[in-house]
Amino acid sequence: MKEKPKHLVKSVNKALNILEVVSNSKEPLGVTELSKKMDLNKSTVYRLLNTLQYRGYITQVNKNDKYTTGLKLFELGSLVINDLDLRKTSVSYLEELMELTGETVHLGILDDGEVIYIEKVESSETIRMHSKIGKRVYAHNTSLGKILLAFSDKEVVENILNKIGLPKTTENTIVKQDKFKEHLRQVKKQGYAIDNEESEKGIICIAGPIFDHKGEINAAFSISVPNIRLNNDITKKYGDLILEYSRKISEALGYQAG
Numbered sequence: 187m188k189e190k191p192k193h194l195v196k197s198v199n200k201a202l203n204i205l206e207v208v209s210n211s212k213e214p215l216g217v218t219e220l221s222k223k224m225d226l227n228k229s230t231v232y233r234l235l236n237t238l239q240y241r242g243y244i245t246q247v248n249k250n251d252k253y254t255t256g257l258k259l260f261e262l263g264s265l266v267i268n269d270l271d272l273r274k275t276s277v278s279y280l281e282e283l284m285e286l287t288g289e290t291v292h293l294g295i296l297d298d299g300e301v302i303y304i305e306k307v308e309s310s311e312t313i314r315m316h317s318k319i320g321k322r323v324y325a326h327n328t329s330l331g332k333i334l335l336a337f338s339d340k341e342v343v344e345n346i347l348n349k350i351g352l353p354k355t356t357e358n359t360i361v362k363q364d365k366f367k368e369h370l371r372q373v374k375k376q377g378y379a380i381d382n383e384e385s386e387k388g389i390i391c392i393a394g395p396i397f398d399h400k401g402e403i404n405a406a407f408s409i410s411v412p413n414i415r416l417n418n419d420i421t422k423k424y425g426d427l428i429l430e431y432s433r434k435i436s437e438a439l440g441y442q443a444g
Contacts, residue, residue: 197234200224200226200230200234201234201237203224204220204231204234204235204238204244205238205243205244205255205259207220207223207224208220208244208253208255209255209259209320211254213252214247214252214253214254215252215253216251216252216253217231217232217235217251220235220253235253239253239256241258242256242257242258243255243256243259244256245257263319263320271439272293272295272304272396272404272405272439273293273304273305275435275438275439276293276305276396276405276407276435276438277293277305277307279407279431279435279438280293280305280307280407281307282431283307283407283427283431284307284308284309286427287409287411287424287427288309289309289409289410289411289415290306290307290308290309290409291306291307291407291408291409291410292305292306292330292391292407292408292410293305293306293405293406293407294330294334294405294406294407294408295334295404295405295406296325296334296335296338296342297322299325299345299346299349299350300322300323300324300325300331300350301322301323301324301325301328301330301331301334301406302320302321302322303318303319303320303321303323304319304320304405305319306318306319323385324350324353324355324385325346325350326346326347326350326352326353326359326360326366327352327353327355327356327359327360327385328381328384328385328391328393328408329378329379329381329391329392329393329406329408330379330391330393330406330407330408331406332369332370332379332381332393333373333378333379333393333394333395333403333406334395334403334405334406335370336370336371336373336374336379336395337374337395337403338403343367343370347363347366352366355384355385355386356383356384356385356387358382358384359384359385360384376425377394377395377428377429377432378392378393378394378425378428378432379392379393379394380392380393380421381393381408383413388412388413388414389410389412389413390410390411390412390413390416390421391408391409391410391411392408392409392411392421392424392425392428393407393408393409393428394406394407394408394428394429394431394432395432395436396432396435396436396439397432397436397439397441398436398440398441399439399440399441399442401441401442404439407428407431407432407435409424409427409428411424
């Protein structure tokens with residue numbers, strides 16, 4: 187996590203906090219709900235919402251005094267994501283991988299100690315992992331995060347462990363640092379990572395690395411599978427596909443294996 191600056195503009199910080207809370211909520215939120223969630227008085231929340239609504243970042247739902255994110259936020263996010271060569275280059279391969287497996291495929295990067303989804307090709311299956319582009323998740327309990335950390339410098343891993351730790355989210359989450367570091371060594375050796383219901387019960391994810399032209403890890407991609415559709419044979423098949431597409435996407439970005 188980033189350190190708090192000495193000269194923080196409180197009103198801007200509060201407005202951004204509101205924006206994040208509304209963005210992460212599955213349902214529209216009202217002034218009273220936001221006031222309780224953020225421990226701010228209603229008049230302050232109302233003024234901040236009005237400002238954000240005027241700029242298009244927040245919109246009111248059917249005049250019912252509840253708010254959700256506006257199109258302006260989507261527009262800005264799209265400009266950033268669309269400018270990423272990584273996403274443009276990878277998306278066709280992710281689509282191929284989804285067609286081959288029938289499962290949801292994610293593309294993610296490491297940002298400020300967390301994994302952020304920057305692309306998603308969703309499965310048409312009724313039972314599937316539910317996520318959204320722009321969502322942030324822990325690194326230690328996700329296959330994307332594990333593969334990103336396994337190929338990162340040790341200082342990156344230590345920094346995240348010191349600042350964020352290894353919060354337990356399911357009974358399968360690795361919470362001991364020594365065990366986690368050994369796990370990362372194994373992940374790097376085999377070339378792909380598995381999240382065995384460590385982030386979300388019922389969901390198993392298999393991820394591979396994407397390297398840039400300098401040979402440095404640039405991003406990661408994963409296949410997310412409900413455990414009811416997975417067995418040892420399929421896990422082996424998906425692991426092989428991950429290795430294959432790791433090479434394909436990396437080479438498309440200019441990577442040359444030594």
